[in-house]
Amino acid sequence: xxxxxxxxxxxxxxxxxxxxxxxxxxxxxxxxxxxxxxxxxxxxxxxxxxxxxxxxxxxxxxxxxxxxxxxxxxxxxxxxxxxxxxxxxxxxxxxxxxxxxxxxxxxxxxxxxxxxxxxxxxxxxxxxxxxxxxxxxxxxxxxxxxxxxxxxxxxxxxxxxxxxxxxxxxxxxxxxxxxxxxxxxxxxxxxxxxxxxxxxxxxxxxxxxxxxxxxxxxxxxxxxxxxxxxxxxxxxxxxxxxxxxxxxxxxxxxxxxxxxxxxxxxxxxxxxxxxxxxxxxxxxxxxxxxxxxxxxxxxxxxxxxxxxxxxxxxxxxxxxxxxxxxxxxxxxxxxxxxxxxxxxxxxxxxxxxxxxxxxxxxxxx
Numbered sequence: 001x002x003x004x005x006x007x008x009x010x011x012x013x014x015x016x017x018x019x020x021x022x023x024x025x026x027x028x029x030x031x032x033x034x035x036x037x038x039x040x041x042x043x044x045x046x047x048x049x050x051x052x053x054x055x056x057x058x059x060x061x062x063x064x065x066x067x068x069x070x071x072x073x074x075x076x077x078x079x080x081x082x083x084x085x086x087x088x089x090x091x092x093x094x095x096x097x098x099x100x101x102x103x104x105x106x107x108x109x110x111x112x113x114x115x116x117x118x119x120x121x122x123x124x125x126x127x128x129x130x131x132x133x134x135x136x137x138x139x140x141x142x143x144x145x146x147x148x149x150x151x152x153x154x155x156x157x158x159x160x161x162x163x164x165x166x167x168x169x170x171x172x173x174x175x176x177x178x179x180x181x182x183x184x185x186x187x188x189x190x191x192x193x194x195x196x197x198x199x200x201x202x203x204x205x206x207x208x209x210x211x212x213x214x215x216x217x218x219x220x221x222x223x224x225x226x227x228x229x230x231x232x233x234x235x236x237x238x239x240x241x242x243x244x245x246x247x248x249x250x251x252x253x254x255x256x257x258x259x260x261x262x263x264x265x266x267x268x269x270x271x272x273x274x275x276x277x278x279x280x281x282x283x284x285x286x287x288x289x290x291x292x293x294x295x296x297x298x299x300x301x302x303x304x305x306x307x308x309x310x311x312x313x314x315x316x317x318x319x320x321x322x323x324x325x326x327x328x329x330x331x332x333x334x335x336x337x338x339x340x341x342x343x344x345x346x347x348x349x350x351x352x353x354x355x356x357x358x359x360x361x362x363x364x365x
Contacts, residue, residue: 003296004069005203005275006097010124012112013105014207014239019072021242022268040072046276046283047269048294050326050356054285055292057333064293066283068272071097091135095195099279100202101271102128103239106219107209121206121219122226129177132197137172139194140165161190172198180229201278203233205271213238214262233274237267282355285326286310287335303351307361317365321347326356 009015023042046066055063073093094100104121144165150158164187171181177198178191191199204227206220216236224234245266248254258266276282282299284306285292297306303323308315324335328343335358338344353359 003067003275003279003281004071004097005099005101006071006073006094007101007103008073008094008128009103010105010127013103013124015103016072017239017243018103018205018207018237019070021239021246022070022271042070042072044068044070044268044272046272046294046296048283050283051285051292051294053330054287054326054358057330058287058289058292060288060292061290062292064291066294066296068275070101091132091197094132094197094200097200099275100200101205101275102202103205103207104219104223106206106217106223107212107238109209119219121223125204125223125226129198130175133172133175133177136178136196136198137169139196140169140172140191143191143194144169164190168196177202177230179231182231201232202230203235203271203274203278206234206236207239208236210238210241210261212236213241213267233278235267235271235274237271242267282353284353284355284357284359286360287329287358288360297353299355301353302349303347303353303359303361304349306353306359307363310361313365314361314363317363318349319362319364321351322360322362323347323351324358325354326358329358 007015007019019040019042023044044067046068048065051063051065071093102125104124105119106121108119144162147158147161147165151162164183168178168181168191171178178196179199179201183191183199188199204223206216206223208217208220212220213236220234220236227234241261245254245257245268248257254266258264280299282297283294284297285294287293295306295309297309301309303321304315304318307318307321323345324338324343328338328341329335332338332341332343335344
């Protein structure tokens with residue numbers, strides 16, 4: 001399943017610098033607004049030590065990791081919801097993503113010009129929030145007009161949709177994003193067709209100076225307080241540090257650089273792991289001599305649904321799944337050893353796949 005996250009933020013907060021660190025695609029990073037005009041898409045390899053270990057044991061012809069698409073979306077200004085600046089393009093691009101990575105400037109530097117003249121991450125957050133909320137309000141009001149007519153005829157589904165949409169409208173008018181309502185699956189079905197922007201899960205990335213990367217600073221604390229109601233993820237990263245790490249070719253050099261800063265891992269790795277948790281995603285593996293591969297699933301998927309991630313025919317013609325727990329595979333060293341030890345389980349259509357399962361599917365189309 002393709003996972004796509006959009007990086008958003010006001011001009012000159014560090015989002016393009018972070019994007020360049022995240023992927024091999026190089027967005028133009030410059031000290032002026034709108035240095036990113038077209039959305040840049042980069043593909044990040046998801047770091048997973050389990051995949052590396054399985055590859056060592058199986059020695060396949062090729063190894064295929066999970067990937068995440070990161071989209072660096074053009075800068076946003078006040079009035080974007082009405083088409084100001086690059087607003088229409090920004091809003092159209094963000095609509096296609098699974099989650100939002102909202103970069104907030106949490107560092108002081110007189111050499112980097114802020115579009116509004118001063119550092120204030122809460123103001124910056126509210127500018128983007130307001131534009132997204134206004135766009136959502138427009139979408140909700142348009143659908144409300146249609147639903148109200150149907151509800152008057154006694155349509156039960158329309159009445160329920162009217163109730164949900166009215167609740168969302170009231171929330172948006174109060175200056176709150178849709179995600180703060182914590183809508184259930186049934187309620188979300190009524191707004192699926194209008195692709196609301198503020199219902200998407202969000203990760204706030206506090207871009208700090210090098211001295212604050214371990215502890216945070218006053219700006220980070222302001223962000224924590226401001227997003228309490230959103231159940232959002234907060235990550236502290238120095239985009240400049242990530243850029244320096246990305247410039248190093250040697251893995252050992254990267255680890256030494258991190259150690260010197262008192263960091264266990266790069267911010268990029270933390271960001272990817274946080275995105276998986278935020279979207280309730282997991283990984284299963286297929287392991288054979290031709291290929292060892294990681295596959296992204298939504299946690300809670302059944303075996304047929306997980307098979308469908310490989311190909312829809314696998315789900316349609318699903319017969320059974322052969323499952324080995326990752327820990328058993330690593331301990332015993334091979335698929336054959338797991339079979340001999342009785343550690344290969346045959347599972348049916350109701351089996352719920354666990355993160356780390358090593359699987360082989362039997363199907364018939």
